[in-house]
Amino acid sequence: MSGSSARQPLLSLCIPTHHGRAAQLDRLLTGIAAQLPPDGSVEVCVSDNGSRDATQEVLERHRVPLGDRLVTGRNEANLGLTRNLLRVVELARGRFCWLLGSDDGLVDG
Numbered sequence: 001m002s003g004s005s006a007r008q009p010l011l012s013l014c015i016p017t018h019h020g021r022a023a024q025l026d027r028l029l030t031g032i033a034a035q036l037p038p039d040g041s042v043e044v045c046v047s048d049n050g051s052r053d054a055t056q057e058v059l060e061r062h063r064v065p066l067g068d069r070l071v072t073g074r075n076e077a078n079l080g081l082t083r084n085l086l087r088v089v090e091l092a093r094g095r096f097c098w099l100l101g102s103d104d105g106l107v108d109g
Contacts, residue, residue, distance in 0.1 A: 007040055008093055008094070008095065009040060009041055009042055009043040009069075009093055009094040009095075010041040010042065010094055010095050010096065011041065011042045011043070011094045011095070011096050011097075011098060012042075012044075012045050012071075012089075012091075012092030012093060012094030012096070012097045012098070013032060013043070013045065013098050013100055014045045014047075014085075014088040014089055014092055014097045014098065014099050014100065015028065015044065015045065015046045015047070015088065015099075015100050015101070015102050016046075016047050016049060016081070016084040016085050016087070016099075016101075016102065017046060017047070017048055017049065017051065017055060017102035018048070018049040018050070018051055018078060018084070018102075019049075019050065019051040019052050019053055019055075019078070020051075020053060021051075021053075021055070021102045021103055022051065022053045022054040022055045022058050023054075024102055025046070025055060025058050025059075025102040025103075026058045026061070026062075027105065028100070028102060028103075028106070029046075029058070029059075029062045029066070031105060031106045031108075032044055032106060033062065033066055034108075035106065035108065036066070036069065040069065042069065042094075043069045043070070043071055043092070043093060043094055044069055044070050044071070045071045045072070045073075045088050045089075045091040045092050046059060046070070046071075046072050046073075046088065046102075047072075047073045047074070047075065047084050047087040047088035047091060048072070048074040049075050049078050049079060049080075049081075050074075050075050050076060050077045050078040050079070056074070071091050071092070071093070072091075073087055073088070073090075073091050075087065085099065
């Protein structure tokens with residue numbers, strides 16, 4: 001977990017993902033980055049459940065626009081949905097968590 005901000009985020013967007021969803025995750029993170037408030041009140045947490053696709057490359061591409069608001073974890077093997085959901089919430093530092101599927105999208109605004 002990275003973080004240079006002394007302020008605790010109010011909201012953690014928690015995104016569990018797995019193999020085969022790299023393109024959808026990329027779209028979701030792009031949409032999130034375009035809408036994040038600049039005050040650090042929202043962070044983005046992603047737990048990769050042992051993906052063997054381009055998921056890690058997608059996360060690296062989003063480190064620049066998201067900065068220290070992107071918190072990631074990776075399971076070496078697929079632990080199943082329930083354990084990956086718990087893992088992504090463990091990464092969260094926010095007061096509230098919003099669970100999103102990596103194939104979800106956010107409406108602008």
